[in-house]
Amino acid sequence: MLKEETVRELEQAARKLRVEILKMLNTASSGHTGGSLSAIDAMTALYFHKMRHDPSNPSWEDRDRFVLSKGHAAPALYACLAEAGYFPRDDLKTLRRLGSHLQGHPDMNKTPGVEVCTGSLGQGLSQAVGIAMASRLAGRSSRVYSLLGDGEVQEGQIWEAAMAAAHYGLSNLCVILDHNGLQIDGKVEEVMNVGPLGPKFLAFNWHVVEVDGHDMQAICKAYDHAEEVTDQPTLIIARTVKGKGVPFFEHKANYHGTPPSDDELNRALEHLGHA
Amino acid sequence: MSEMIATRDSYGKTLAELGKENDKIVVLDADLSGSTKTALFGKEFPERFFNAGIAECNMVSMAAGLAAGGMIPFASTFAVFAAGRAFEQIRQSLAYPKMNVKVVATHGGITVGEDGGSHQSVEDLAIMRSLPNMTVLCPADGPETAAAIRAVAAFDGPVYVRLGRGKVPVVFDNGCDFVIGRGATLRGGSDMTFITTGLMTAQALEAAAILEAEDISARVIHLGSIKPLDVDLVLQAARETGAIVTAEEHSVIGGLGGAVCEVLSEGFPVPVERVGLRDVFGQSGKADELLAHYGLTPAHLVEAAERVLKRK
Known part of the structure; x- marks a missing residue:
């Protein structure tokens, strides 16, 4: 159990990161709002509680690694990396601009702290599997975390990677599925029903847990629990709300790839107590 | 042999x-x-x-x-x-x-x-x-x-x-010092040049020997590195022999032939004949039968050399 104070600190951090996400998307006038807001709590818990990493030494060999397989949630990743100190927070204003190190989708060669290039859905998980294999070969105790979208798991490659992670018994791999139920064209279950997700991953021989993806205590408990699993990768199905934290964005598929307007930003910041 | x-x-x-x-x-x-x-x-x-x-x-x-x-x-x-x-x-x-x-x-x-x-x-x-x-x-x-x-x-x-x-x-019977981006001149020649890759290089060496009997001096350049391409070697061959035949076990579109034509058209345009699959897929058969069927034998390379020399 986390101390109440730690939970409050993480919640406060996530609120601040939501503000950064909304501001950078508004400044960029382009980018993915809904899925960044649904994923940020799980990512906050990783970057500011769970993961061993050193922003002053991004290539530290024994660091835990995070792979954002749903690369379009890049604003959430950039907010975490800036807050952790990988690069100045001011850089967030350059998101998606010509010459910026903050590309529309994560680029390992441009942004300090980004582990691999993602954005084409399904490939991040396979890369996370490869990193976990390499860590094990090299005898590193570091863990690999990867965050997937629930639309993303429609990609066949996800199931190829799921098969391989279980086959090789990668217990150093912990995957979070940001289960917000929406994708660009609508509800995941209506566009292409890929559920039931838990039973599917169980059948692929994964260890599966399900949590409220906006409950810091539950998220952190799931990360701790995953460390105790042997011989199996762990999937944490995080039940989330697309657009979480901004009431007029919540549960809306049309805010998948739409940034907040000036007016929406002001109202959102007011709601988040940052006006 | x-x-x-x-x-x-x-x-x-x-x-x-x-x-x-x-x-x-x-x-x-x-x-x-x-x-x-x-x-x-x-x-x-x-x-x-x-x-x-x-x-x-x-x-x-x-x-x-x-x-x-x-x-x-x-x-x-x-x-x-x-x-x-x-x-x-x-x-x-x-x-x-x-x-x-x-x-x-x-x-x-x-x-x-x-x-x-x-x-x-x-x-x-x-x-x-x-x-x-x-x-x-x-x-x-x-x-x-x-x-x-x-x-x-x-x-x-x-x-x-x-x-x-x-x-x-085996073409490199005296060993091979492979450098990425560098081609190899396997036979000197002054009338035309075969620029080839993969197994077509051995075919080109045979073709060059046949052409020698016809008093045609064919150079053979092997490009084991398709990208980066040895641009200098290709341009030198164009300048010195004035005619090129490319050959590859691949479509004539976009592979070695395409790459060589890109270099020549910008650097030193000379007549080129491309030997390869003529925008078709293959089919079942024995390897040597298929090479003959799709025009990838030393005899086909000789014909291509004769064609390109007429255009010189």
Whole structure:
């Protein structure tokens, strides 16, 4: 159990990161709002509680690694990396601009702290599997975390990677599925029903847990629990709300790839107590 | 008659040697390790060999992850599945991030034979060559394959190597000092130049000998490195011999012929004849029957040389 104070600190951090996400998307006038807001709590818990990493030494060999397989949630990743100190927070204003190190989708060669290039859905998980294999070969105790979208798991490659992670018994791999139920064209279950997700991953021989993806205590408990699993990768199905934290964005598929307007930003910041 | 060695055999052997020398080398395959010859490595270093099963897309992206984790991965399957099925994984997970992964594709071209057109890649060089950051190699024989594999293991970045199925004559019988981006002049000549890659280089050497009997002096340049291309060597041949015949076990579109024409049209335009698959897929048959059927024999190269000389 986390101390109440730690939970409050993480919640406060996530609120601040939501503000950064909304501001950078508004400044960029382009980018993915809904899925960044649904994923940020799980990512906050990783970057500011769970993961061993050193922003002053991004290539530290024994660091835990995070792979954002749903690369379009890049604003959430950039907010975490800036807050952790990988690069100045001011850089967030350059998101998606010509010459910026903050590309529309994560680029390992441009942004300090980004582990691999993602954005084409399904490939991040396979890369996370490869990193976990390499860590094990090299005898590193570091863990690999990867965050997937629930639309993303429609990609066949996800199931190829799921098969391989279980086959090789990668217990150093912990995957979070940001289960917000929406994708660009609508509800995941209506566009292409890929559920039931838990039973599917169980059948692929994964260890599966399900949590409220906006409950810091539950998220952190799931990360701790995953460390105790042997011989199996762990999937944490995080039940989330697309657009979480901004009431007029919540549960809306049309805010998948739409940034907040000036007016929406002001109202959102007011709601988040940052006006 | 020169010694016959399959480039894939040379690959498997070299890979197993490299495994002893460098414990960062890891190998992935997609259920074809007996055919691609990576099984030799797998047998000696089981802890560094990962069979991905019949899942080429995941194999390529996993290889990217292994490279991100500090390893030097070689990933193998047939050319048609590597460059075709896993194209987007090669693009996004390897080429775009300049990941240090070597895709070594065997069974390139029509000499795959009896398996037929579904398994004969005639487009892989064109596809791979169009990707920024990619290095594309197509060795001529066993010794050059061994040298090329050693060169790519030492090179930091994504590489596509195309190898064949069948045994091919040894061209580099005095050893091969392979340098990425450098071609090799295997025979001097002044009337025209064959610029060839893969198994067509041995065919061109035969064609040059036939032409000599007709008092035609044919130069033979082998380009084992399709990208980067040895631009200076190609331009020099155009300036000095004034006519070029390219030959490849691949479509005439976008591969070696395309690359050479790009260089010549901008640098020193001379008549060119391209020998290769004329925008068609292959079919079942024996390798030598297919080479004859699709016009990839020394006799066809002689005819192409005669055609290009008339245009000089």
